[in-house]
Amino acid sequence: TGPHTAGSEYAEPFLLAVLASGGLDAEYVRGERNTLYRRGENGEEVPVTDFVGGYGSLMLGHNHPEINAYAKELLDGGTPVHAQFSRHPYANDVAAALNRIVQRERGDDESYYAIFANSGAEANEAAMKHAELDRGLRLAALAEEIDGHITEVTVRVADGTAVLPAGSADSVEELAAEVRRRNEAQFARPPLFLVPEGGFHGKLAGSVQLTHNEGYRLPFRALAAQARFVPRDQPGALRKIVEEERAKVLDLTVEGGEVQLVERDFPLFTAFVLEPVLGEGGIHELTPAFAQEVQQVCAETGIPLVIDEIQTGMGRTGTFLAATRLGLKGDYYTLAKSLGGGIAKAAVMLVRRPLYRGQFELAHSSTFAKDSFSCLVALKVLELLEAGDGAVYRTAAERGERMLAMLRAVRDEFPEVVKDVRGRGLMVGLEFHDQSEAAAEPLRQVARSGFFGYFVAGHMLRAHRIRVFPTSSAVNTLRFEPSVYLTDEEIGRLETSLRDVCAIIRDTDGGSLAPV
Numbered sequence: 078t079g080p081h082t083a084g085s086e087y088a089e090p091f092l093l094a095v096l097a098s099g100g101l102d103a104e105y106v107r108g109e110r111n112t113l114y115r116r117g118e119n120g121e122e123v124p125v126t127d128f129v130g131g132y133g134s135l136m137l138g139h140n141h142p143e144i145n146a147y148a149k150e151l152l153d154g155g156t157p158v159h160a161q162f163s164r165h166p167y168a169n170d171v172a173a174a175l176n177r178i179v180q181r182e183r184g185d186d187e188s189y190y191a192i193f194a195n196s197g198a199e200a201n202e203a204a205m206k207h208a209e210l211d212r213g214l215r216l217a218a219l220a221e222e223i224d225g226h227i228t229e230v231t232v233r234v235a236d237g238t239a240v241l242p243a244g245s246a247d248s249v250e251e252l253a254a255e256v257r258r259r260n261e262a263q264f265a266r267p268p269l270f271l272v273p274e275g276g277f278h279g280k281l282a283g284s285v286q287l288t289h290n291e292g293y294r295l296p297f298r299a300l301a302a303q304a305r306f307v308p309r310d311q312p313g314a315l316r317k318i319v320e321e322e323r324a325k326v327l328d329l330t331v332e333g334g335e336v337q338l339v340e341r342d343f344p345l346f347t348a349f350v351l352e353p354v355l356g357e358g359g360i361h362e363l364t365p366a367f368a369q370e371v372q373q374v375c376a377e378t379g380i381p382l383v384i385d386e387i388q389t390g391m392g393r394t395g396t397f398l399a400a401t402r403l404g405l406k407g408d409y410y411t412l413a414k415s416l417g418g419g420i421a422k423a424a425v426m427l428v429r430r431p432l433y434r435g436q437f438e439l440a441h442s443s444t445f446a447k448d449s450f451s452c453l454v455a456l457k458v459l460e461l462l463e464a465g466d467g468a469v470y471r472t473a474a475e476r477g478e479r480m481l482a483m484l485r486a487v488r489d490e491f492p493e494v495v496k497d498v499r500g501r502g503l504m505v506g507l508e509f510h511d512q513s514e515a516a517a518e519p520l521r522q523v524a525r526s527g528f529f530g531y532f533v534a535g536h537m538l539r540a541h542r543i544r545v546f547p548t549s550s551a552v553n554t555l556r557f558e559p560s561v562y563l564t565d566e567e568i569g570r571l572e573t574s575l576r577d578v579c580a581i582i583r584d585t586d587g588g589s590l591a592p593v
Protein backbone atom coordinates (compact mmCIF):
# COMPACT_ATOMS: atom_id res chain seq x y z
CA THR A 78 0.00 0.00 0.00
CA GLY A 79 2.56 2.53 -1.20
CA PRO A 80 1.82 6.24 -1.85
CA HIS A 81 -0.84 6.45 -4.53
CA THR A 82 -0.39 9.10 -7.23
CA ALA A 83 -4.13 9.77 -7.28
CA GLY A 84 -5.39 11.60 -10.37
CA SER A 85 -2.22 11.14 -12.39
CA GLU A 86 -2.06 7.65 -13.84
CA TYR A 87 1.24 6.60 -15.39
CA ALA A 88 1.05 2.80 -15.62
CA GLU A 89 -1.16 1.82 -18.57
CA PRO A 90 -3.90 4.42 -18.03
CA PHE A 91 -5.72 3.40 -21.20
CA LEU A 92 -6.20 -0.17 -20.01
CA LEU A 93 -7.39 1.14 -16.65
CA ALA A 94 -10.00 3.26 -18.43
CA VAL A 95 -11.17 0.21 -20.42
CA LEU A 96 -11.42 -1.84 -17.21
CA ALA A 97 -13.30 0.98 -15.49
CA SER A 98 -15.80 1.16 -18.38
CA GLY A 99 -16.78 -2.45 -17.57
CA GLY A 100 -16.69 -1.97 -13.80
CA LEU A 101 -13.62 -4.21 -13.67
CA ASP A 102 -11.12 -1.72 -12.21
CA ALA A 103 -11.04 -3.38 -8.79
CA GLU A 104 -8.01 -3.00 -6.55
CA TYR A 105 -6.97 -6.18 -4.74
CA VAL A 106 -5.00 -5.95 -1.53
CA ARG A 107 -4.46 -9.63 -0.61
CA GLY A 108 -4.82 -13.10 -2.09
CA GLU A 109 -4.91 -16.63 -0.75
CA ARG A 110 -6.01 -19.94 -2.32
CA ASN A 111 -8.88 -19.06 -4.70
CA THR A 112 -9.69 -15.76 -3.02
CA LEU A 113 -8.60 -12.21 -3.77
CA TYR A 114 -9.55 -9.46 -1.28
CA ARG A 115 -10.57 -6.00 -2.46
CA ARG A 116 -10.79 -2.91 -0.30
CA GLY A 117 -14.44 -2.13 0.67
CA GLU A 118 -15.93 1.37 1.16
CA ASN A 119 -15.16 1.24 4.90
CA GLY A 120 -11.67 -0.09 4.36
CA GLU A 121 -12.69 -3.69 5.12
CA GLU A 122 -11.42 -6.62 3.07
CA VAL A 123 -14.11 -7.94 0.68
CA PRO A 124 -13.47 -11.53 -0.52
CA VAL A 125 -13.75 -12.21 -4.27
CA THR A 126 -13.62 -15.77 -5.62
CA ASP A 127 -11.02 -15.81 -8.37
CA PHE A 128 -11.67 -17.98 -11.45
CA VAL A 129 -9.19 -16.02 -13.58
CA GLY A 130 -6.43 -17.75 -11.62
CA GLY A 131 -3.66 -15.59 -13.01
CA TYR A 132 -4.69 -16.82 -16.49
CA GLY A 133 -3.64 -20.27 -15.41
CA SER A 134 -0.63 -19.34 -13.23
CA LEU A 135 -2.22 -20.38 -9.93
CA MET A 136 -2.53 -24.16 -10.06
CA LEU A 137 -1.59 -24.06 -6.36
CA GLY A 138 -3.55 -20.91 -5.57
CA HIS A 139 -2.62 -17.41 -4.44
CA ASN A 140 0.22 -17.32 -1.85
CA HIS A 141 0.44 -21.05 -1.16
CA PRO A 142 1.56 -21.25 2.52
CA GLU A 143 4.25 -23.88 1.96
CA ILE A 144 5.66 -22.18 -1.14
CA ASN A 145 5.71 -18.79 0.56
CA ALA A 146 7.34 -20.17 3.70
CA TYR A 147 9.99 -21.82 1.55
CA ALA A 148 10.54 -18.58 -0.40
CA LYS A 149 11.08 -16.70 2.87
CA GLU A 150 13.53 -19.37 4.03
CA LEU A 151 15.48 -19.02 0.77
CA LEU A 152 15.66 -15.24 1.02
CA ASP A 153 16.50 -15.27 4.74
CA GLY A 154 19.22 -17.79 3.94
CA GLY A 155 20.73 -15.44 1.36
CA THR A 156 20.14 -17.62 -1.70
CA PRO A 157 22.44 -16.35 -4.52
CA VAL A 158 19.61 -15.09 -6.76
CA HIS A 159 22.00 -13.44 -9.21
CA ALA A 160 24.97 -15.70 -9.90
CA GLN A 161 25.04 -15.51 -13.68
CA PHE A 162 27.71 -17.42 -15.62
CA SER A 163 28.34 -19.95 -12.89
CA ARG A 164 27.16 -23.44 -11.93
CA HIS A 165 23.41 -23.48 -11.37
CA PRO A 166 22.81 -26.88 -9.72
CA TYR A 167 19.23 -25.87 -8.87
CA ALA A 168 18.50 -25.30 -12.58
CA ASN A 169 19.84 -28.76 -13.34
CA ASP A 170 17.66 -30.20 -10.59
CA VAL A 171 14.55 -28.62 -12.20
CA ALA A 172 15.60 -29.99 -15.60
CA ALA A 173 16.20 -33.46 -14.16
CA ALA A 174 12.82 -33.45 -12.39
CA LEU A 175 11.08 -32.34 -15.60
CA ASN A 176 12.86 -35.11 -17.55
CA ARG A 177 11.58 -37.72 -15.13
CA ILE A 178 8.02 -36.39 -15.37
CA VAL A 179 8.02 -35.94 -19.16
CA GLN A 180 9.46 -39.43 -19.71
CA ARG A 181 6.75 -40.91 -17.49
CA GLU A 182 4.02 -39.04 -19.32
CA ARG A 183 5.41 -39.83 -22.78
CA GLY A 184 6.00 -43.45 -21.81
CA ASP A 185 9.53 -43.48 -23.25
CA ASP A 186 13.07 -42.53 -22.25
CA GLU A 187 13.58 -39.51 -24.52
CA SER A 188 15.64 -36.95 -22.63
CA TYR A 189 15.52 -33.18 -22.94
CA TYR A 190 17.92 -30.32 -22.42
CA ALA A 191 16.48 -27.26 -20.64
CA ILE A 192 16.81 -23.58 -21.48
CA PHE A 193 15.35 -21.27 -18.81
CA ALA A 194 13.38 -18.06 -19.35
CA ASN A 195 11.29 -15.52 -17.41
CA SER A 196 7.92 -15.73 -19.15
CA GLY A 197 5.90 -17.97 -21.40
CA ALA A 198 6.44 -15.88 -24.51
CA GLU A 199 10.16 -15.87 -23.81
CA ALA A 200 10.22 -19.67 -23.52
CA ASN A 201 8.40 -19.90 -26.85
CA GLU A 202 10.88 -17.44 -28.40
CA ALA A 203 13.73 -19.62 -27.15
CA ALA A 204 12.10 -22.62 -28.85
CA MET A 205 11.60 -20.60 -32.06
CA LYS A 206 15.21 -19.46 -32.02
CA HIS A 207 16.65 -22.91 -31.30
CA ALA A 208 14.52 -24.48 -34.02
CA GLU A 209 15.65 -21.75 -36.45
CA LEU A 210 19.32 -22.25 -35.48
CA ASP A 211 18.84 -25.97 -36.16
CA ARG A 212 17.08 -25.29 -39.48
CA GLY A 213 19.85 -22.92 -40.57
CA LEU A 214 22.54 -25.47 -39.79
CA ARG A 215 20.63 -28.16 -41.74
CA LEU A 216 20.26 -25.74 -44.65
CA ALA A 217 23.98 -24.97 -44.60
CA ALA A 218 24.82 -28.69 -44.60
CA LEU A 219 22.48 -29.28 -47.57
CA ALA A 220 23.96 -26.34 -49.49
CA GLU A 221 27.46 -27.66 -48.84
CA GLU A 222 26.48 -31.16 -49.97
CA ILE A 223 24.99 -29.82 -53.22
CA ASP A 224 28.05 -27.66 -53.79
CA GLY A 225 30.20 -30.75 -53.45
CA HIS A 226 28.05 -32.61 -55.99
CA ILE A 227 28.28 -29.69 -58.47
CA THR A 228 32.05 -29.69 -58.19
CA GLU A 229 32.20 -33.48 -58.60
CA VAL A 230 29.97 -33.43 -61.69
CA THR A 231 31.95 -30.56 -63.22
CA VAL A 232 35.17 -32.55 -62.81
CA ARG A 233 33.60 -35.68 -64.30
CA VAL A 234 32.31 -33.83 -67.35
CA ALA A 235 35.75 -32.26 -67.72
CA ASP A 236 37.51 -35.65 -67.55
CA GLY A 237 34.96 -37.24 -69.90
CA THR A 238 33.50 -39.73 -67.40
CA ALA A 239 30.13 -38.00 -67.55
CA VAL A 240 28.19 -36.19 -70.28
CA LEU A 241 25.52 -33.52 -70.22
CA PRO A 242 22.05 -34.62 -71.35
CA ALA A 243 21.26 -33.36 -74.83
CA GLY A 244 19.80 -29.86 -74.85
CA SER A 245 20.33 -29.26 -71.10
CA ALA A 246 23.04 -26.56 -71.34
CA ASP A 247 25.92 -25.53 -73.55
CA SER A 248 28.42 -26.36 -70.81
CA VAL A 249 28.52 -27.86 -67.34
CA GLU A 250 29.60 -24.45 -66.02
CA GLU A 251 26.44 -22.89 -67.43
CA LEU A 252 24.33 -25.69 -65.90
CA ALA A 253 26.12 -25.27 -62.53
CA ALA A 254 25.53 -21.48 -62.60
CA GLU A 255 21.80 -22.00 -63.34
CA VAL A 256 21.50 -24.53 -60.48
CA ARG A 257 23.26 -22.17 -58.06
CA ARG A 258 21.08 -19.22 -59.14
CA ARG A 259 17.80 -21.09 -58.63
CA ASN A 260 18.98 -22.53 -55.30
CA GLU A 261 20.02 -19.14 -53.98
CA ALA A 262 16.49 -17.83 -54.50
CA GLN A 263 15.03 -20.82 -52.66
CA PHE A 264 17.50 -20.71 -49.80
CA ALA A 265 16.75 -17.00 -49.37
CA ARG A 266 13.01 -17.67 -48.71
CA PRO A 267 12.06 -16.54 -45.18
CA PRO A 268 11.17 -19.44 -42.88
CA LEU A 269 7.57 -20.15 -41.87
CA PHE A 270 5.92 -21.53 -38.75
CA LEU A 271 2.78 -23.63 -38.57
CA VAL A 272 0.17 -22.92 -35.87
CA PRO A 273 -3.42 -24.13 -35.39
CA GLU A 274 -6.04 -21.43 -36.00
CA GLY A 275 -6.87 -19.74 -32.68
CA GLY A 276 -3.39 -20.36 -31.29
CA PHE A 277 -1.87 -18.06 -28.66
CA HIS A 278 1.85 -18.22 -27.93
CA GLY A 279 2.71 -14.84 -26.46
CA LYS A 280 2.97 -11.19 -27.43
CA LEU A 281 6.70 -10.60 -27.88
CA ALA A 282 8.06 -9.65 -31.31
CA GLY A 283 8.63 -13.21 -32.51
CA SER A 284 5.98 -15.13 -30.57
CA VAL A 285 3.18 -12.70 -31.40
CA GLN A 286 3.44 -13.84 -35.03
CA LEU A 287 2.38 -17.28 -33.78
CA THR A 288 -0.67 -15.77 -32.04
CA HIS A 289 -3.70 -15.94 -34.32
CA ASN A 290 -5.53 -12.92 -32.90
CA GLU A 291 -5.08 -10.28 -35.61
CA GLY A 292 -5.30 -7.38 -33.19
CA TYR A 293 -2.26 -8.67 -31.37
CA ARG A 294 -0.36 -9.87 -34.46
CA LEU A 295 -0.88 -7.73 -37.54
CA PRO A 296 0.60 -4.38 -36.35
CA PHE A 297 3.92 -6.15 -35.80
CA ARG A 298 4.04 -8.61 -38.73
CA ALA A 299 7.00 -6.80 -40.32
CA LEU A 300 9.15 -7.67 -37.31
CA ALA A 301 9.33 -11.45 -37.53
CA ALA A 302 8.86 -14.71 -39.40
CA GLN A 303 5.28 -15.48 -40.32
CA ALA A 304 3.04 -18.42 -39.50
CA ARG A 305 0.58 -20.31 -41.62
CA PHE A 306 -2.52 -20.91 -39.48
CA VAL A 307 -3.95 -24.40 -39.87
CA PRO A 308 -7.71 -25.14 -39.57
CA ARG A 309 -8.23 -27.57 -36.65
CA ASP A 310 -11.31 -29.30 -38.04
CA GLN A 311 -10.49 -29.87 -41.71
CA PRO A 312 -8.73 -33.21 -42.29
CA GLY A 313 -6.08 -32.77 -44.95
CA ALA A 314 -5.79 -28.97 -44.54
CA LEU A 315 -2.34 -29.28 -42.96
CA ARG A 316 -0.97 -31.44 -45.77
CA LYS A 317 -2.37 -28.98 -48.31
CA ILE A 318 -0.59 -26.04 -46.67
CA VAL A 319 2.70 -27.98 -46.46
CA GLU A 320 2.36 -28.90 -50.15
CA GLU A 321 1.56 -25.28 -51.10
CA GLU A 322 4.67 -24.01 -49.36
CA ARG A 323 6.90 -26.97 -50.29
CA ALA A 324 10.40 -25.70 -51.07
CA LYS A 325 12.76 -27.57 -53.38
CA VAL A 326 16.35 -27.05 -54.39
CA LEU A 327 18.25 -28.57 -57.33
CA ASP A 328 21.11 -31.02 -57.12
CA LEU A 329 23.33 -32.68 -59.75
CA THR A 330 24.10 -36.38 -59.91
CA VAL A 331 25.48 -38.77 -62.51
CA GLU A 332 23.38 -41.78 -63.57
CA GLY A 333 24.85 -44.17 -66.13
CA GLY A 334 27.48 -41.64 -67.20
CA GLU A 335 24.86 -38.92 -67.75
CA VAL A 336 24.43 -35.80 -65.59
CA GLN A 337 21.00 -35.70 -63.92
CA LEU A 338 19.19 -32.71 -62.43
CA VAL A 339 17.34 -33.81 -59.26
CA GLU A 340 14.98 -31.90 -56.97
CA ARG A 341 15.47 -32.07 -53.19
CA ASP A 342 13.21 -30.87 -50.36
CA PHE A 343 14.62 -28.29 -48.07
CA PRO A 344 13.27 -27.30 -44.63
CA LEU A 345 11.26 -24.11 -45.07
CA PHE A 346 9.22 -24.64 -41.89
CA THR A 347 11.04 -23.83 -38.67
CA ALA A 348 8.50 -25.56 -36.43
CA PHE A 349 4.90 -26.46 -35.80
CA VAL A 350 3.80 -24.78 -32.53
CA LEU A 351 0.60 -25.79 -30.76
CA GLU A 352 -1.29 -25.81 -27.48
CA PRO A 353 -3.03 -29.13 -26.67
CA VAL A 354 -5.97 -27.02 -25.46
CA LEU A 355 -6.36 -23.52 -26.90
CA GLY A 356 -6.57 -21.21 -23.88
CA GLU A 357 -6.68 -17.58 -24.93
CA GLY A 358 -8.39 -18.81 -28.10
CA GLY A 359 -11.45 -19.81 -26.05
CA ILE A 360 -10.86 -23.28 -24.51
CA HIS A 361 -10.80 -25.67 -27.47
CA GLU A 362 -9.24 -29.10 -27.01
CA LEU A 363 -7.37 -30.37 -30.08
CA THR A 364 -9.13 -33.44 -31.48
CA PRO A 365 -7.22 -36.74 -31.44
CA ALA A 366 -7.59 -36.83 -35.25
CA PHE A 367 -5.97 -33.41 -35.67
CA ALA A 368 -3.23 -34.29 -33.19
CA GLN A 369 -2.49 -37.48 -35.10
CA GLU A 370 -2.36 -35.65 -38.45
CA VAL A 371 0.04 -33.08 -37.01
CA GLN A 372 2.28 -35.82 -35.55
CA GLN A 373 2.31 -37.71 -38.88
CA VAL A 374 2.99 -34.70 -41.12
CA CYS A 375 5.73 -33.41 -38.82
CA ALA A 376 7.37 -36.85 -38.76
CA GLU A 377 7.15 -37.21 -42.56
CA THR A 378 8.50 -33.73 -43.31
CA GLY A 379 11.00 -33.42 -40.44
CA ILE A 380 9.22 -30.33 -39.08
CA PRO A 381 9.93 -30.15 -35.33
CA LEU A 382 6.88 -30.03 -33.05
CA VAL A 383 6.81 -27.47 -30.22
CA ILE A 384 4.15 -28.29 -27.63
CA ASP A 385 3.27 -25.15 -25.70
CA GLU A 386 2.11 -26.32 -22.26
CA ILE A 387 2.44 -22.87 -20.69
CA GLN A 388 -1.24 -22.70 -19.80
CA THR A 389 -2.26 -26.37 -20.11
CA GLY A 390 0.71 -27.87 -18.30
CA MET A 391 1.63 -28.32 -14.63
CA GLY A 392 -1.28 -30.74 -14.18
CA ARG A 393 -4.05 -28.28 -15.01
CA THR A 394 -5.96 -30.70 -17.29
CA GLY A 395 -5.46 -33.75 -15.01
CA THR A 396 -2.03 -34.89 -16.25
CA PHE A 397 1.24 -32.99 -15.99
CA LEU A 398 1.17 -32.42 -19.75
CA ALA A 399 -2.15 -31.99 -21.54
CA ALA A 400 -0.48 -33.54 -24.61
CA THR A 401 -0.32 -36.88 -22.76
CA ARG A 402 -4.04 -37.51 -23.18
CA LEU A 403 -3.69 -36.91 -26.93
CA GLY A 404 -0.63 -39.15 -27.16
CA LEU A 405 1.07 -36.15 -28.74
CA LYS A 406 4.88 -36.19 -28.44
CA GLY A 407 6.92 -33.02 -28.85
CA ASP A 408 10.45 -32.25 -29.94
CA TYR A 409 10.17 -29.19 -27.74
CA TYR A 410 7.99 -28.38 -24.71
CA THR A 411 7.50 -24.98 -23.13
CA LEU A 412 6.29 -24.46 -19.55
CA ALA A 413 5.75 -21.30 -17.44
CA LYS A 414 2.84 -19.76 -15.42
CA SER A 415 2.23 -22.21 -12.54
CA LEU A 416 5.87 -23.36 -12.65
CA GLY A 417 6.62 -20.24 -10.57
CA GLY A 418 4.22 -21.30 -7.79
CA GLY A 419 2.25 -18.07 -7.98
CA ILE A 420 5.18 -15.92 -6.77
CA ALA A 421 8.20 -16.43 -9.10
CA LYS A 422 8.64 -15.77 -12.80
CA ALA A 423 9.88 -19.13 -14.01
CA ALA A 424 9.72 -20.53 -17.52
CA VAL A 425 11.55 -23.31 -19.32
CA MET A 426 11.97 -24.66 -22.84
CA LEU A 427 12.86 -28.34 -23.29
CA VAL A 428 14.65 -29.63 -26.44
CA ARG A 429 14.76 -33.31 -27.32
CA ARG A 430 18.38 -34.39 -27.00
CA PRO A 431 19.06 -35.51 -30.64
CA LEU A 432 17.97 -32.07 -31.92
CA TYR A 433 20.01 -30.09 -29.42
CA ARG A 434 22.58 -27.56 -30.62
CA GLY A 435 24.84 -26.76 -27.65
CA GLN A 436 26.08 -23.55 -29.23
CA PHE A 437 22.59 -22.15 -28.62
CA GLU A 438 23.53 -21.71 -24.95
CA LEU A 439 26.18 -19.18 -25.92
CA ALA A 440 23.93 -17.34 -28.34
CA HIS A 441 20.85 -17.11 -26.12
CA SER A 442 20.57 -15.95 -22.51
CA SER A 443 18.68 -13.64 -20.16
CA THR A 444 19.80 -11.88 -16.98
CA PHE A 445 17.13 -13.26 -14.68
CA ALA A 446 16.62 -16.69 -16.20
CA LYS A 447 17.80 -19.76 -14.28
CA ASP A 448 18.16 -17.73 -11.06
CA SER A 449 18.29 -19.65 -7.79
CA PHE A 450 15.08 -18.23 -6.34
CA SER A 451 12.87 -19.11 -9.34
CA CYS A 452 14.48 -22.52 -9.83
CA LEU A 453 14.20 -23.51 -6.17
CA VAL A 454 10.58 -22.36 -6.04
CA ALA A 455 9.90 -24.31 -9.26
CA LEU A 456 11.46 -27.39 -7.67
CA LYS A 457 9.16 -27.01 -4.66
CA VAL A 458 6.18 -26.66 -7.03
CA LEU A 459 7.10 -29.88 -8.87
CA GLU A 460 7.49 -31.64 -5.53
CA LEU A 461 4.00 -30.54 -4.46
CA LEU A 462 2.49 -31.56 -7.81
CA GLU A 463 4.16 -34.99 -7.80
CA ALA A 464 3.44 -35.77 -4.12
CA GLY A 465 1.18 -38.68 -3.33
CA ASP A 466 1.81 -40.23 -6.73
CA GLY A 467 0.33 -37.18 -8.47
CA ALA A 468 -2.62 -36.56 -6.14
CA VAL A 469 -2.87 -32.98 -7.45
CA TYR A 470 -3.47 -34.25 -10.99
CA ARG A 471 -6.26 -36.54 -9.82
CA THR A 472 -7.81 -33.70 -7.82
CA ALA A 473 -7.60 -31.37 -10.83
CA ALA A 474 -9.44 -33.95 -12.93
CA GLU A 475 -12.09 -34.51 -10.26
CA ARG A 476 -12.64 -30.78 -9.59
CA GLY A 477 -12.85 -30.21 -13.32
CA GLU A 478 -15.55 -32.84 -13.70
CA ARG A 479 -17.52 -31.19 -10.87
CA MET A 480 -17.20 -27.78 -12.54
CA LEU A 481 -18.16 -29.18 -15.94
CA ALA A 482 -21.20 -31.01 -14.49
CA MET A 483 -22.41 -27.73 -13.00
CA LEU A 484 -21.78 -25.78 -16.21
CA ARG A 485 -23.60 -28.40 -18.28
CA ALA A 486 -26.58 -28.22 -15.91
CA VAL A 487 -26.69 -24.44 -16.41
CA ARG A 488 -26.45 -24.93 -20.19
CA ASP A 489 -29.26 -27.50 -20.12
CA GLU A 490 -31.49 -25.09 -18.16
CA PHE A 491 -30.69 -22.12 -20.44
CA PRO A 492 -30.12 -23.64 -23.90
CA GLU A 493 -31.08 -20.37 -25.60
CA VAL A 494 -28.42 -18.51 -23.60
CA VAL A 495 -25.54 -20.98 -23.26
CA LYS A 496 -24.08 -22.28 -26.54
CA ASP A 497 -21.34 -24.63 -25.32
CA VAL A 498 -19.36 -25.86 -22.34
CA ARG A 499 -15.79 -27.01 -23.06
CA GLY A 500 -12.48 -27.97 -21.53
CA ARG A 501 -11.00 -30.36 -19.03
CA GLY A 502 -9.70 -30.32 -15.48
CA LEU A 503 -9.11 -26.80 -14.16
CA MET A 504 -9.28 -25.25 -17.64
CA VAL A 505 -12.90 -25.01 -18.68
CA GLY A 506 -15.05 -22.50 -20.52
CA LEU A 507 -18.69 -21.56 -21.05
CA GLU A 508 -19.67 -19.97 -24.35
CA PHE A 509 -22.75 -17.75 -24.59
CA HIS A 510 -24.83 -17.53 -27.75
CA ASP A 511 -24.22 -14.31 -29.65
CA GLN A 512 -26.90 -11.84 -28.57
CA SER A 513 -26.26 -9.31 -31.34
CA GLU A 514 -29.74 -9.99 -32.79
CA ALA A 515 -31.53 -10.10 -29.41
CA ALA A 516 -35.02 -8.56 -29.30
CA ALA A 517 -34.12 -6.18 -26.47
CA GLU A 518 -32.11 -3.11 -27.53
CA PRO A 519 -29.92 -2.91 -24.38
CA LEU A 520 -28.88 -6.56 -24.76
CA ARG A 521 -28.16 -6.04 -28.45
CA GLN A 522 -25.98 -3.04 -27.57
CA VAL A 523 -24.02 -4.98 -24.98
CA ALA A 524 -23.51 -7.83 -27.48
CA ARG A 525 -22.53 -5.50 -30.34
CA SER A 526 -20.03 -3.61 -28.16
CA GLY A 527 -17.51 -6.42 -28.71
CA PHE A 528 -17.11 -6.65 -24.96
CA PHE A 529 -20.07 -8.92 -24.12
CA GLY A 530 -18.07 -11.29 -21.89
CA TYR A 531 -16.44 -8.37 -20.11
CA PHE A 532 -19.83 -6.82 -19.29
CA VAL A 533 -20.98 -10.21 -17.96
CA ALA A 534 -17.76 -10.41 -15.92
CA GLY A 535 -18.40 -6.94 -14.52
CA HIS A 536 -21.88 -7.96 -13.39
CA MET A 537 -20.56 -11.17 -11.79
CA LEU A 538 -17.96 -9.16 -9.92
CA ARG A 539 -20.39 -6.47 -8.72
CA ALA A 540 -23.35 -8.69 -7.89
CA HIS A 541 -21.67 -11.94 -6.88
CA ARG A 542 -18.02 -11.17 -6.06
CA ILE A 543 -16.91 -13.70 -8.68
CA ARG A 544 -13.85 -12.75 -10.74
CA VAL A 545 -13.82 -14.20 -14.25
CA PHE A 546 -12.84 -13.03 -17.76
CA PRO A 547 -13.40 -13.94 -21.38
CA THR A 548 -10.45 -13.26 -23.69
CA SER A 549 -10.29 -10.75 -26.52
CA SER A 550 -10.03 -13.71 -28.93
CA ALA A 551 -13.28 -15.22 -27.63
CA VAL A 552 -15.37 -12.49 -26.05
CA ASN A 553 -18.47 -14.70 -25.63
CA THR A 554 -16.58 -17.40 -23.72
CA LEU A 555 -15.92 -17.12 -19.99
CA ARG A 556 -12.89 -19.16 -18.91
CA PHE A 557 -12.57 -20.75 -15.49
CA GLU A 558 -9.04 -21.61 -14.35
CA PRO A 559 -9.14 -21.86 -10.55
CA SER A 560 -6.56 -23.59 -8.36
CA VAL A 561 -6.71 -27.23 -7.38
CA TYR A 562 -8.11 -26.12 -3.98
CA LEU A 563 -11.48 -25.30 -5.61
CA THR A 564 -14.27 -26.09 -3.14
CA ASP A 565 -17.85 -27.24 -3.69
CA GLU A 566 -18.96 -24.00 -2.04
CA GLU A 567 -17.01 -21.96 -4.61
CA ILE A 568 -18.50 -24.02 -7.45
CA GLY A 569 -21.93 -23.40 -5.92
CA ARG A 570 -21.35 -19.64 -5.83
CA LEU A 571 -20.18 -19.70 -9.43
CA GLU A 572 -23.37 -21.57 -10.35
CA THR A 573 -25.56 -18.99 -8.61
CA SER A 574 -23.86 -16.14 -10.45
CA LEU A 575 -24.13 -17.88 -13.84
CA ARG A 576 -27.82 -18.67 -13.34
CA ASP A 577 -28.38 -15.01 -12.46
CA VAL A 578 -26.62 -13.90 -15.66
CA CYS A 579 -28.55 -16.42 -17.78
CA ALA A 580 -31.85 -15.27 -16.28
CA ILE A 581 -30.98 -11.62 -17.01
CA ILE A 582 -30.20 -12.51 -20.64
CA ARG A 583 -33.26 -14.72 -21.10
CA ASP A 584 -35.87 -12.87 -19.03
CA THR A 585 -34.92 -9.19 -19.08
CA ASP A 586 -33.71 -6.58 -21.56
CA GLY A 587 -30.13 -7.18 -20.40
CA GLY A 588 -29.74 -3.58 -19.35
CA SER A 589 -28.39 -4.52 -15.93
CA LEU A 590 -25.31 -6.06 -17.59
CA ALA A 591 -24.12 -2.64 -18.69
CA PRO A 592 -22.13 -1.07 -15.86
CA VAL A 593 -23.93 1.53 -13.80
Ligand SMILES: Cc1ncc(COP(=O)(O)O)c(C/N=C/c2cc(O)cc(-c3ccccn3)n2)c1O
Binds near residue numbers: 277357358388549
Ligand atom coordinates in the same frame (compact mmCIF):
# COMPACT_ATOMS: atom_id res chain seq x y z
C1 LIG B 1 -0.50 -21.00 -24.26
C2 LIG B 1 0.29 -19.76 -23.91
N1 LIG B 1 1.53 -19.59 -24.43
C3 LIG B 1 2.25 -18.48 -24.13
C4 LIG B 1 1.76 -17.51 -23.30
C5 LIG B 1 2.61 -16.28 -22.98
O1 LIG B 1 3.02 -16.35 -21.65
P1 LIG B 1 3.45 -14.98 -20.93
O2 LIG B 1 2.18 -14.17 -20.78
O3 LIG B 1 4.02 -15.45 -19.62
O4 LIG B 1 4.43 -14.32 -21.81
C6 LIG B 1 0.48 -17.66 -22.73
C7 LIG B 1 0.00 -16.59 -21.80
N2 LIG B 1 -1.38 -16.48 -21.70
C8 LIG B 1 -1.92 -15.33 -21.66
C9 LIG B 1 -3.35 -15.28 -21.57
C10 LIG B 1 -4.01 -16.47 -21.59
C11 LIG B 1 -5.41 -16.40 -21.48
O5 LIG B 1 -6.08 -17.54 -21.51
C12 LIG B 1 -6.06 -15.19 -21.36
C13 LIG B 1 -5.29 -14.05 -21.35
C14 LIG B 1 -5.96 -12.78 -21.19
C15 LIG B 1 -5.28 -11.59 -21.39
C16 LIG B 1 -5.95 -10.40 -21.24
C17 LIG B 1 -7.29 -10.44 -20.88
C18 LIG B 1 -7.93 -11.65 -20.70
N3 LIG B 1 -7.26 -12.79 -20.85
N4 LIG B 1 -3.96 -14.08 -21.47
C19 LIG B 1 -0.28 -18.79 -23.05
O6 LIG B 1 -1.54 -18.97 -22.57
